[in-house]
Every structure is written in C-alpha cells, then in structure tokens.
Amino acid sequence: MRAAVHLCAAALALAGTSAALAEPAPAPPPWTGVYQPQGVDEIGLWGEDDESERKLAASPHIIRDEKLLAYLNDVLCRTVGADRCQAARIYVIRDPAFNATMSPNGTMRVYSGLLLRVRSEAELASVLGHEFGHFERRHSLDDFKRRRSSGDILAWASVLAATVATREAYNATTNLRYEIYGSLFRYSRDQEREADLLGLGYLNESALPPQAASQVWENLMGEIEASSVARGLRKPKFDAIAFTASHPPNGERAGYLADLANPEGAFRDDGAERYRAALADWIPVFLDDQIKRNDFGGSEYIITSLATPGWTAELWFARGELFRTRGAPRDLVHAAEFYREAIALQAGHPGAYRGLGLALLKTGKTSEGQAALTTYLDLEPEAHDAALIRLMLPKEDAQ
Amino acid sequence: MTLFSRQLAAACLSFAVLVSAHPGLAHKLRESGQTEAVAQSDMTVTPTLDWNRLDGRIGKRTETWTLDGEQLNNVTFFGGIEPGSPLIKERDRKNKPLPDFNRQTLLPEIPELLERTYRADRDIGTFSVLSVAPARFLAQDGVEFAYSYVDADNLTRLGLARAVIVQGDLFMMLYEAPRLHYYERNLPDFMALLESASLPG
Numbered sequence: 120m121r122a123a124v125h126l127c128a129a130a131l132a133l134a135g136t137s138a139a140l141a142e143p144a145p146a147p148p149p150w151t152g153v154y155q156p157q158g159v160d161e162i163g164l165w166g167e168d169d170e171s172e173r174k175l176a177a178s179p180h181i182i183r184d185e186k187l188l189a190y191l192n193d194v195l196c197r198t199v200g201a202d203r204c205q206a207a208r209i210y211v212i213r214d215p216a217f218n219a220t221m222s223p224n225g226t227m228r229v230y231s232g233l234l235l236r237v238r239s240e241a242e243l244a245s246v247l248g249h250e251f252g253h254f255e256r257r258h259s260l261d262d263f264k265r266r267r268s269s270g271d272i273l274a275w276a277s278v279l280a281a282t283v284a285t286r287e288a289y290n291a292t293t294n295l296r297y298e299i300y301g302s303l304f305r306y307s308r309d310q311e312r313e314a315d316l317l318g319l320g321y322l323n324e325s326a327l328p329p330q331a332a333s334q335v336w337e338n339l340m341g342e343i344e345a346s347s348v349a350r351g352l353r354k355p356k357f358d359a360i361a362f363t364a365s366h367p368p369n370g371e372r373a374g375y376l377a378d379l380a381n382p383e384g385a386f387r388d389d390g391a392e393r394y395r396a397a398l399a400d401w402i403p404v405f406l407d408d409q410i411k412r413n414d415f416g417g418s419e420y421i422i423t424s425l426a427t428p429g430w431t432a433e434l435w436f437a438r439g440e441l442f443r444t445r446g447a448p449r450d451l452v453h454a455a456e457f458y459r460e461a462i463a464l465q466a467g468h469p470g471a472y473r474g475l476g477l478a479l480l481k482t483g484k485t486s487e488g489q490a491a492l493t494t495y496l497d498l499e500p501e502a503h504d505a506a507l508i509r510l511m512l513p514k515e516d517a518q
Numbered sequence: 519m520t521l522f523s524r525q526l527a528a529a530c531l532s533f534a535v536l537v538s539a540h541p542g543l544a545h546k547l548r549e550s551g552q553t554e555a556v557a558q559s560d561m562t563v564t565p566t567l568d569w570n571r572l573d574g575r576i577g578k579r580t581e582t583w584t585l586d587g588e589q590l591n592n593v594t595f596f597g598g599i600e601p602g603s604p605l606i607k608e609r610d611r612k613n614k615p616l617p618d619f620n621r622q623t624l625l626p627e628i629p630e631l632l633e634r635t636y637r638a639d640r641d642i643g644t645f646s647v648l649s650v651a652p653a654r655f656l657a658q659d660g661v662e663f664a665y666s667y668v669d670a671d672n673l674t675r676l677g678l679a680r681a682v683i684v685q686g687d688l689f690m691m692l693y694e695a696p697r698l699h700y701y702e703r704n705l706p707d708f709m710a711l712l713e714s715a716s717l718p719g
Contacts, residue, residue: 179668180644213643231643352612411630411645413617413638444630446620481622504650507626507661 144319144329144379147255150202161223161260168224175210175226182211182231182401190397191229191243194390198244199251199321207251215408217339221250223259234398235405235421236338240390241331245322245376249332252317258310265306269299300362307365315372319379328387329380336373342420343369349416391428403433410441432465439474446481454478469499473508480511489513546571548583557581559597561656561689564714567707569593577606583711589671591695591704593711598687605635605688614638619688626650628681628688629663636667644668655680656689656717666697676701680712691715 156165175181188209196204207227215232222228227250237243253259276295280288315332322329340357347355357370366372395402402425410418418441426434439457442450458475461468472495479488489512496505496512548554548569555562557579569583576582576594583593599605601623604616617634629647636645645667653662660682668674679692693708695701 174672178672179674180672214641215637215643216641350612350615408637408643411634411637412641413615413634444617444627444634446622451622477624477626480624503647504626504629506651510652510659511624511626 142378143381144316144323146324147199147317147320150200152202153206156223160264161257164260164263165224168222168226171222172208172224172226175228178212180212180214182213184211184401187211187397187401191247194240194243195227195247195251197240198248198325198327200324203251203255206254213408215405215412219246219250221254223254223257225254227251227254231401231405231408235402235409236342237335238338238391238394238424238427239331240394241322241327241329241387242335242338242389243394244325244327245318245329245332245335248318248321249314250318251321252314253310255317256310256313258314262307262310266303269303273299304363304365308360308367311366311372312375315376316379319376323379323381323384326387327384328389329384330377331389332380333373333377336369336376338424340369340373341424342417345420346414346417349414349419395428403437406433406437407440410437410444415441415445430460430464432461432468432471435461435464436468436471436474439471439478443474443478448482451478451482455482467498469495469502472498473502476508545573557595557597559595559689559717560719561595561597561715561717563595563711563716566710566714569711575607578603580606585704585707586700589696590700591693593691593693593708596681596688596690596692598684598689600687605632605690606639609639621686623683623688625652625659625661625681625683628661628690629665629679632663632679632692633665640669642667642669653680655682655691655712656684656715658682658684673698678705678708684717689717 156162188211191209191211192204192207195207195209198204206225207221208225209227209229211229211231211234214230215235216230217232217236218228218230219233220228227247229247233246234243237246273296276292280292319329319332322332343355343357347353356368357373358368360368360371406422406425409421412418419438422434422438422441435457439454439461442454442457455475455478458471458478461471462475465471472491476488476490476492476495479485479491481488492508493512496502496508499505502508548565548571550565550567553562553564554571558581559579567585569585572582572584572588572592574582577596577599579597579599581595581597582588583595585591596605599619601621602618604618606616608614608616616638617631619631623631629650633645633647636642646665648664648666650661650663653660655662660680662678662680665677665679666674667677674697675694676697677692677694679690681688681690683689691712693705693712695704
C-alpha cells in the first residue's frame with residue numbers, strides 16, 4: 120500500500136527544470152497564431168476568464184489612459200514580437216503592490232506598483248515577458264488539472280486507507296498528503312522557472328538588454344531589505360525556499376536570470392529615458408500611493424532609486440511627505456530640508472510650501488511655518504484645505 | 519451517555535458556538551431620543567431614529583453604528599485615540615504597521631492620517647480627500663473632511679468625517695456609504711447624529 124502511495128506521489132512530481140538554467144535562454148518557438156481553447160477544461164477556464172475580464176474592464180481600479188496603454192503595448196510588442204503581442208490585452212490596475220499577471224484568455228494585469236518600481240523599458244519588458252511566458256505555456260490550465268488530479272488521488276487514498284484501517288495506512292495517507300501538497304508548490308515554482316526561461320528567450324531576441332531581468336529582482340530584494348531594516352526586523356533570507364512558496368526565492372531568480380541573459384545584449388539601449396518620459400505624469404501619482412502605505416524603508420528605497428538619474432522637485436517633495444508623515448521630531452527636521460530642496464528646484468511648488476509650513480509649525484518654528492503656509496495659499500488660493508490652513512495663520516495674514 | 523445523546527450534545531454545542539459567534543445576534547438597538555455614551559468614552563450622542571450598534575470593534579475606543587448593514591451605511595465613533603496609537607486595530611503590527619496619531623498631529627493632518635490608515639490596512643490605491651474645512655465638533659474647533667475610496671469590492675464609497683483634538687486625544691465621527699444611492703439617502707441622519715454629539719467637561 121505504502122509503496123503504491125509513494126509511486127503515485129512520485130509520478131506527480133515534476134522533473135526539475137532548474138538544472139537546465141545555465142546557458143543563455145534559447146529563442147522562443149515559432150508563434151502558432153490565434154489559439155482557441157481545446158476541450159472542456161480549457162473552454163470552461165477561458166469562459167470564467169472572459170467573465171473576469173468583463174468585470175475588470177468596468178472596475179474603478181483601472182487606469183484609463185490611452186497613451187499609457189499604447190506605450191505599454193508597444194513595449195510588450197517589442198519584447199515578445201508583433202505577432203505574439205496581439206494575443207494580449209493590457210489593463211493597468213491602480214494598486215501599489217509589485218505585481219503583474221497574465222491569465223489564459225490573454226488578459227494582462229499590470230499593477231501601478233510595478234510601473235513605479237521598474238526603471239527602464241528593459242526591466243518592464245522582463246516582467247511582461249515572464250507573464251507572457253506563463254500565457255504561452257498555458258500554465259493556468261496545467262495548474263488547474265494538476266490540482267484536480269491531486270485532489271482525486273488524495274480522496275481515493277483516504278477511501279483505501281479507511282478500508283484497511285491500520286495505523287500504517289493512516290500514516291501513509293498523511294505522508295501522501297504532504298508529498299502532494301509539496302509537489303503542487305514545487306510544480307508552481309517550476310512553472311515560474313519555465314516562464315523565466317521563455318521570458319529571457321524573448322528578451323534575448325529583442326532589442327532590449329536581457330540583463331535587466333536580473334536587475335528587477337536585485338532591486339526588489341534591496342527594497343524588501345530596506346523595508347525590514349526600517350521596521351527593526353531581521354534581514355530576510357533571499358535564498359530559502361518555504362514549503363508553500365509559489366515562486367522560486369528572489370536570490371535564486373536574480374542568479375539564474377543573469378545566467379540566462381545573452382552577454383552580447385548587455386550593451387543594448389535599455390530605454391530608461393523613454394520610460395521616464397512616458398511615465399512622467401504618473402510617477403508622482405504612484406509615488407504618492409506608495410508613500411501613504413506606511414512602509415517607510417521601502418518607500419525611501421524607491422525614492423532614492425528613482426533619484427539615481429538626478430533629483431527632481433517631485434522626488435524631494437515625496438521624500439518630505441514621507442518623513443513628515445512618519446513624524447518623529449528628527450523626521451520633521453529632515454522633512455523641512457527636503458521640502459526646501461523641492462522649492463529650490465521648482466520655486467512655485469505649492470505642496471512643498473504646505474509640507475514645509477506644517478513641518479516647521481510642528482518643530483516650534485511658528486513664524487517661519489506660517490510664512491510658508493501663506494506662500495502655499497498665495498500659490499493655490501483654492502486648495503482643498505485652504506479654509507483650514509487660513510485659520511493657522513495670524514489674523515492679518517489670513518484676510 | 520449513548521452515542522445519540524453524545525451527538526445531540528455536540529450538535530447543541532456547535533449551534534451555541536455558532537450563535538454566539540454570529541455578530542448579527544449580538545448587536546444592540548440604539549433607540550431614537552435616548553442619549554448614549556459611545557466608544558468607551560464620555561462622548562454621547564442622541565439619535566433621531568433607531569440605529570444598530572454593531573458588536574465588533576475596528577479598534578480600541580471605537581464603535582460602529584449602522585442602519586442597513588455596515589457595507590451600506592456605517593457611522594464610526596473614535597472616542598479619544600491616545601497619542602502613539604493607530605486609529606484602528608493593527609492586524610499585523612510587525613509586517614504591516616499602521617500610522618499612529620501622535621502628540622504633534624495637526625488638524626490638517628487628520629485627513630491624511632485616515633487616508634494612510636485605510637491605504638495601509640486595505641492595500642488600496644484609490645483614496646482621495648475631496649475637501650477639508652474648519653468645523654465645530656464637541657463644542658470645539660475641529661476639522662470636517664469629505665473623501666472617497668474604492669475597496670476590494672469595487673464599490674465607490676463616499677465618506678464624511680468630523681474630528682477634534684481634546685486634551686491631546688483624537689475624537690472623530692465618520693460616515694461612509696456607497697456613492698450610489700446610500701450616501702445621499704442617509705447623510706441627513708448622520709448630520710443629525712453629529713450635531714447631537716457632546717463631550718461633558
């Protein structure tokens with residue numbers, strides 16, 4: 120009995136694909152064109168997915184900016200090729216998390232938190248390519264089938280164990296349960312590796328540097344570490360695999376993605392300037408969403424990383440807001456300094472004067488603070504909180 | 519004890535557990551015209567129609583009332599949040615801390631505090647403060663602000679809050695309802711409740 124049970128579990132386990140990840144990723148297979156779902160499982164899955172896409176399209180969380188969508192589509196097409204990219208429909212979700220997904224029917228969800236974190240077209244392309252890899256390999260369908268058959272095996276094993284009703288049979292069923300759960304998570308990690316391999320295949324063939332893929336994970340690890348340090352937590356382990364981990368550890372990914380990148384591609388243009396220009400209107404908005412999440416270390420990491428090509432008034436302002444809202448006395452001193460930097464770069468920045476005024480008032484510099492708030496109201500007399508701010512000024516200024 | 523009576527006892531026990539755990543059966547009626555102290559504080563309100571006081575609390579020194587269910591219209595009282603405390607209960611202090619109200623928080627920063635609390639607690643990216651204005655609350659100078667946000671249920675909600683800092687502690691009343699139909703319908707009921715609020719001493 121136990122041998123049979125182990126055999127079943129072994130049959131479920133997928134041969135690891137990670138061993139194959141050492142040389143540059145090969146070019147993707149030829150595109151087979153428009154695909155229609157086959158068989159009852161896939162047709163059902165796509166049907167559910169169509170419904171989910173309809174809901175998504177009507178959701179208030181979606182950012183409806185034609186120019187931004189056209190740009191993201193263009194990056195995707197330049198990554199996976201003009202033929203493949205026709206299969207995807209991109210939706211940008213206003214959510215500060217670092218995430219993107221692509222579901223079986225071609226719905227690609229790109230989170231605003233991802234757009235805030237990637238710094239070039241190449242980094243964006245590596246994430247979009249990875250998600251497209253899941254789509255091209257139809258991972259959702261495989262995953263669904265695997266979960267169902269695992270459930271079937273467990274159900275039958277319980278029935279068989281009940282008929283034998285011995286302690287050995289009970290133990291074997293328990294072991295089987297762990298093995299099947301473990302193999303499901305392992306399978307999910309292997310799917311991620313496979314999507315990484317295909318994603319790098321697209322990037323190697325594209326005009327963008329494939330080395331960016333590894334950089335995305337290096338940056339994310341930097342942010343996670345900064346976030347933990349600021350909260351007084353231990354440095355996270357980036358190489359450990361938890362039993363229930365659905366993705367390979369970030370450290371491993373950064374490593375093998377670097378190996379999969381074609382070394383000859385390292386000197387290609389990564390499109391960082393084009394990316395900054397295309398996202399110029401949105402980055403301050405996404406940054407505001409991020410700094411209000413109360414993740415001080417992570418937000419500070421993102422701001423300083425965005426400032427690598429040079430500080431802007433918006434970045435200084437965001438940093439001022441981050442420090443002022445954390446609000447320790449030392450933070451307020453720094454906040455005032457950052458707002459002043461913003462004003463130095465953009466003399467009429469109303470938000471920076473508001474923040475500066477509030478930060479100074481809180482550190483006891485009342486007259487200076489009131490002067491800054493007066494400038495804020497001069498610059499923006501119709502500000503949403505003008506009436507309340509006016510009450511904080513001396514009577515003669517307030518009139 | 520026979521097998522049947524054991525099974526019966528187990529069934530009764532699970533029913534009792536279910537009943538006691540079901541929040542719907544533990545709510546209290548707050549009757550029109552009766553003055554009630556709210557949120558474990560001295561703040562009192564006198565409703566002009568019957569409200570339901572929900573049993574669950576979203577944080578220390580808070581209390582929630584509703585007419586049709588908290589998803590449709592909810593009034594939350596904050597009865598003196600002390601400096602150094604978050605507005606609502608932290609679900610994961612270690613990994614997802616919420617911003618604290620502190621001694622130096624200024625009135626114009628209270629809308630930001632609520633916004634940051636919601637964004638951090640609910641992982642949302644869609645929250646806007648629509649207006650901020652001075653207003654009297656609990657017979658003192660405070661702030662009134664309106665806001666809107668979209669939660670995981672994709673429904674746009676509007677909110678209106680009035681807050682004041684009394685001897686270093688934050689007192690606030692807020693009203694939230696879906697923008698569609700409910701917000702407008704019950705706004706006068708909230709305003710009546712708001713006007714009745716008082717804090718002795």
